[in-house]
Amino acid sequence: MARSEARIGALLVHDGSVTASEVRSALRLQEQSGRRLGDLLMERGAVSRLQLERVLAKQKGMQLEVERDFGTGLRAALERAQQQRPSVPA
Numbered sequence: 001m002a003r004s005e006a007r008i009g010a011l012l013v014h015d016g017s018v019t020a021s022e023v024r025s026a027l028r029l030q031e032q033s034g035r036r037l038g039d040l041l042m043e044r045g046a047v048s049r050l051q052l053e054r055v056l057a058k059q060k061g062m063q064l065e066v067e068r069d070f071g072t073g074l075r076a077a078l079e080r081a082q083q084q085r086p087s088v089p090a
Helices: 008-014 020-033 037-043 049-059 072-084
Strands: none
Touching: 008 020, 008 037, 008 049, 020 037, 037 049, 049 072
């Protein structure tokens, strides 16, 4: 990763998707497992795939296009449900 790119954990904390504590916990797991941070955070219920995709796009200087037709209501409902879901304790 280029040094000019922001780290995914910092971006997720900055946009309010996760807490710093959730990132620290996932980073400890990452050190042990070697797995991707985003995958660990999704597995623990801290972020949705859509939240992660948006932040990954932002990290690369891109913008994720929003669906405009079929499925937009479902995606919005899933996002709301994810935001209300408590995360798994460390």
